[in-house]
Amino acid sequence: xxxIRNSSFQSGCISAAVALFLGTPAxxxxxxxxxxxxxxxxxxxxxxxxxxxxxxxTDPATLEVKDRIWVETSVFSIDYNKDGSVLxxxxxxxxxxxxxxxxxxxxxxxxxxxxxxxxxxxxxxxGYYVTDAVAKIYSFSDGSEKASIQFPERTxxxxxxxxxxxxxxxxxxxxxxxxxEEKLGYSDIPKDLKGxxxxxxxxxxxxxxxKIGIYDTAxxxxxxxxxxxxxxxxxxxxxxxxxxxxxxxxxxxxxxISPEGEVEMFQMPSSFNYGMGxxxxxxxxxGGGLAKASFMKVADKSFVEYSIDKLxxxxxxxxxxCAASDxxxxxxxxxYRVIKVAPDGTVQEQKPVH
Numbered sequence: 001x002x003x004i005r006n007s008s009f010q011s012g013c014i015s016a017a018v019a020l021f022l023g024t025p026a027x028x029x030x031x032x033x034x035x036x037x038x039x040x041x042x043x044x045x046x047x048x049x050x051x052x053x054x055x056x057x058t059d060p061a062t063l064e065v066k067d068r069i070w071v072e073t074s075v076f077s078i079d080y081n082k083d084g085s086v087l088x089x090x091x092x093x094x095x096x097x098x099x100x101x102x103x104x105x106x107x108x109x110x111x112x113x114x115x116x117x118x119x120x121x122x123x124x125x126x127g128y129y130v131t132d133a134v135a136k137i138y139s140f141s142d143g144s145e146k147a148s149i150q151f152p153e154r155t156x157x158x159x160x161x162x163x164x165x166x167x168x169x170x171x172x173x174x175x176x177x178x179x180x181e182e183k184l185g186y187s188d189i190p191k192d193l194k195g196x197x198x199x200x201x202x203x204x205x206x207x208x209x210x211k212i213g214i215y216d217t218a219x220x221x222x223x224x225x226x227x228x229x230x231x232x233x234x235x236x237x238x239x240x241x242x243x244x245x246x247x248x249x250x251x252x253x254x255x256x257i258s259p260e261g262e263v264e265m266f267q268m269p270s271s272f273n274y275g276m277g278x279x280x281x282x283x284x285x286x287g288g289g290l291a292k293a294s295f296m297k298v299a300d301k302s303f304v305e306y307s308i309d310k311l312x313x314x315x316x317x318x319x320x321x322c323a324a325s326d327x328x329x330x331x332x333x334x335x336y337r338v339i340k341v342a343p344d345g346t347v348q349e350q351k352p353v354h
Contacts, residue, residue: 031074031092034334035353036275036320040101041084041120043324048338048353049075049089050319055104056353060330063338063351069104071097077116077320081140082123088140090116096127098143108143115160117238120280122166124217128157135160135169137217149220158210158231159247161238164282168223169215170238170245175208175231183207199253200265204229212245212257226261237276239285241298248276248285269305270294275331277321286329288318293331293339295323304345311335 035050039060046060053074057067073091080087086107089097096110113127123140133155137147149169156174163170184205193201210231214223235250244258250273256264273287286295294305310316316335323329327343332353340349 029076029092029094032076032319034317034319035332035336035338036075036077037322037330037332037338038078038080038087039322039324039330040080041082041280045084046322046330046338047078047080047087048332049078050332050336051075052336052354055087055089055099058338058353060324060340063340063349063353065353069099071099073097079118079125080120082120083141086140088116088118088125096125096138096143098140110138110143115157117161117169118280119162119164119166121164122162122217124162124166126160126162126169126217128160128171130156135171135215137169147217147220149215158234159236159238159249161240161245161278162217163240164280167217168240169217170240171213171215172232172236172238172245172247173211173213175210177207178209178227179207181205181207181209181229196253196265196267200263203231203253206231212261214245214259224259226259228257228261228263230255230257230263230265235273237278239278239282241282246282246285246298248273248278248287250274250276252287254285266296266301268294268296269303274334275318275320277323279323281325284323284327284329286321286323286331288321288331290315290317293318293321293341295321295329304343306341306345306347308333308337308339308347308350 031051035048037048046058048056055069056065058065077090087099094114096113098107112129114130115128118125125140126137128135133151135149158172160171182205209227211227213225232249237248239246247255252267254266268287270288270292272289274289277286284295291310292307294303296303316333318331320332329341331339338353
């Protein structure tokens with residue numbers, strides 16, 4: 001294991017861990033309230049899992065369940081390694097369980113992993129440990145620890161994410177009260193501000209800031225650390241767009257943030273993001289809520305929207321997503337359905353998984 005130097009963040013980043021929310025594949029704790037999905041690297045197998053504590057091995061073309069693997073634990077998020085030989089299960093006990101996909105035997109269990117993020121291309125995953133305030137990088141093939149980055153005691157994070165190639169790890173830390181940022185009340189918001197402009201103004205004048213760190217996963221060196229008015233919660237996911245980072249959160253107050261700290265906020269068309277996800281190559285950002293979802297093509301920041309048939313009874317929410325290399329999107333819901341969506345937004349299949 002490579003020794004990694006401590007981050008330069010000091011007490012301004014310190015925050016206790018907070019309660020977790022639904023619809024956040026990055027952080028464990030509370031059951032997701034349905035299913036999430038992941039697609040194998042060769043795109044021959046779709047795995048759905050979640051509250052039923054079962055891996056549903058599914059045909060991605062027909063969405064028919066071919067096998068069921070009981071894993072005992074309540075599943076929060078799932079993902080494959082580079083060659084598809086290992087499936088990681090992040091559960092509500094803050095454990096990452098590694099299963100061999102050849103016989104579904106349990107290879108290893110990594111405990112205390114509060115967050116979970118994957119670079120399939122680099123065959124690594126990263127986790128954050130709140131108690132020890134440390135981020136760790138692991139081999140996805142065998143679960144061995146490759147590196148760690150130590151932070152000051154009790155440092156809390158809102159989100160962490162690896163770049164597609166695994167060379168960089170981004171962390172947005174918990175917000176702090178900041179006397180340098182003006183704090184205004186709701187009545188001080190200009191009346192002509194609407195929508196996202198109003199949301200941005202509130203974030204710029206709420207007396208809180210957060211810090212963002214970008215780290216080299218091979219050396220542990222700090223690539224960039226800076227403060228920003230933009231804050232997010234543990235209901236967030238984060239990825240990269242080149243050297244910039246992309247933050248997606250439940251509140252749908254999302255952002256592209258440059259290495260210079262410039263913030264471009266955006267909203268997904270489908271309201272609150274109960275479910276969130278990124279394509280393995282990070283080319284698609286996916287989010288969804290009540291019977292509606294959307295995805296953004298990062299290259300041109302264009303959106304594709306779609307909706308599903310409404311069911312009787314309790315409302316159905318999207319809870320997880322994955323994507324194929326051709327832009328086909330798979331969504332999973334609180335009603336234990338899996339949805340297959342063409343790159344143009346046409347819903348091709350919507351089936352219950354059980």
